[in-house]
Amino acid sequence: MSLSPKLPDWMEEVGPDLYCIDCDYVQPRLACVYLMINDAGRAAFLETNTSRAVSRFLEALKVLGYSTDDVDWIIPTHVHLDHAGGAGALLRECSRATVLAHPRAAKHLINPDRLIQSSIQVYGQETFEKLYGEIVPCPESRVRIMADGESLHWGNRTLEFLYTRGHANHHFCIYEKTSGVFTGDSFGIAYPDLQSGGPFLFASSTPTDFDPPAAHESLDRIRNTGTGSVFLTHFGRLDSLEEAGRQLHESLQFLTGLYDDARARFKSAEDKAAPELKQSLEEEVRTRILDSWVDQLLSRGFPDASAIQERLGMDAALNAGGIVFAAQRSLKKG
Incomplete structure (x- = not known):
């Protein structure tokens, strides 16, 4: 051998x-x-x-x-x-x-x-x-x-x-x-192709x-x-x-804020189970997550915002889906 x-x-x-x-x-x-x-x-x-x-x-x-x-x-x-x-x-x-x-x-x-x-x-x-x-x-x-x-x-x-x-x-x-x-x-998640400007990690909320x-x-x-x-x-x-731990705790705090906002939107809605409400919230949360990542990576020297959006679009959608699901379920539990 x-x-x-x-x-x-x-x-x-x-x-x-x-x-x-x-x-x-x-x-x-x-x-x-x-x-x-x-x-x-x-x-x-x-x-x-x-x-x-x-x-x-x-x-x-x-x-x-x-x-x-x-x-x-x-x-x-x-x-x-x-x-x-x-x-x-x-x-x-x-x-x-x-x-x-x-x-x-x-x-x-x-x-x-x-x-x-x-x-x-x-x-x-x-x-x-x-x-x-x-x-x-x-x-x-x-x-x-x-x-x-x-x-x-x-x-x-x-x-x-x-x-x-x-x-x-x-x-x-x-x-x-x-x-x-x-x-x-x-x-968390740390894709190798996004590390050239220093450690870049984010928490997963799928x-x-x-x-x-x-x-x-x-x-x-x-x-x-x-x-x-x-x-x-x-x-x-x-x-x-x-540094990774610091970033991940910050990432979780950011995601918690999105969760709290989504929960408040569900709570104030007349029809909390409306599919269009869930869909619109997921899109809003996905956009806020992706914008945050784009800002972080641009500040680290990545030149192309559209490339970042394409690279991380799936992760943002999965994280958004998990946040909105958790927010909606929390109200069902009372």
């Missing part, structure tokens, strides 16, 4: 025996999966993206001189389909592997019908199939639930599981002390569990591990954690 194999351009070593695999989801360098190897030559995948990326994960094993029989663990941070959509398909290829999951996520990995139907309602059948491909159920016997704070000793590595609500109620992060924290969506106070607590929990590095699913390794 080569000590320094030639890596394809979609694969990068981001730590000792730790590799970032670009899933080419929607576009390059938007979503990744991490492949970790321990001192016994055993492998773990952290995140699974979609079934359309599984062939790339198998190729990554082969590049490093490993096979699917060497995979012990498959670990999605939560069941949003850009993180867990490929879990069942990858598990099917890795006959000795076990999926490690949050208890609220496990049931959807075992029976993904609800996830599939809700996603089809959002995207439509054609776009759903283009984005996610086949969603394969995970056999219940091959799914292990991890408790909050539970540690898994695995060769020279220890994986500690930290429940981190705010983005999703079924979200956990994985803290591996020799590497850092694998944060899923709990430590539907349906956005909870600002819990998201602030999760940021602090990650920082309080004392780690020097985090590994974002969107995207890559990040070491400037003090």
Whole structure:
């Protein structure tokens, strides 16, 4: 086995025996999966993206001189389909592997019908199939639930599981002390092509569990591990954690203001369930989010506002949808 194999351009070593695999989801360098190897030559995948990326994960094993029989663990941070959509398909290829999951996520990995139907309602059948491909159920016997704070000793590595609500109620992060924290969506988004003017991160408020106070607590929990590095699913390794944490808390405060405004609009409306009200609020919130990001990036030296709008339009729409959904649901709860 080569000590320094030639890596394809979609694969990068981001730590000792730790590799970032670009899933080419929607576009390059938007979503990744991490492949970790321990001192016994055993492998773990952290995140699974979609079934359309599984062939790339198998190729990554082969590049490093490993096979699917060497995979012990498959670990999605939560069941949003850009993180867990490929879990069942990858598990099917890795006959000795076990999926490690949050208890609220496990049931959807075992029976993904609800996830599939809700996603089809959002995207439509054609776009759903283009984005996610086949969603394969995970056999219940091959799914292990991890408790909050539970540690898994695995060769020279220890994986500690930290429940981190705010983005999703079924979200956990994985803290591996020799590497850092694998944060899923709990430590924001930092696309590599937007970092040339300095760190630029923003919080994710995608539907349906956005909870600002819990998201602030999760940021602090990650920082309080004392780690020097985090590994974002969107995207890559990040070491400037003090500045990142400051930006993310500010981002959450901004999103909370939008949530409060949307909630007030719903509360004052005669027909709180009117589809046109929800639609107009989502568009208004999306515009305010996108304008904020454009202003920040222009101040960092990015020359083209229209290019920024095109690059981040999908993220702004997803964040807006989550904020408006949460605001409307809060009134239904009373």
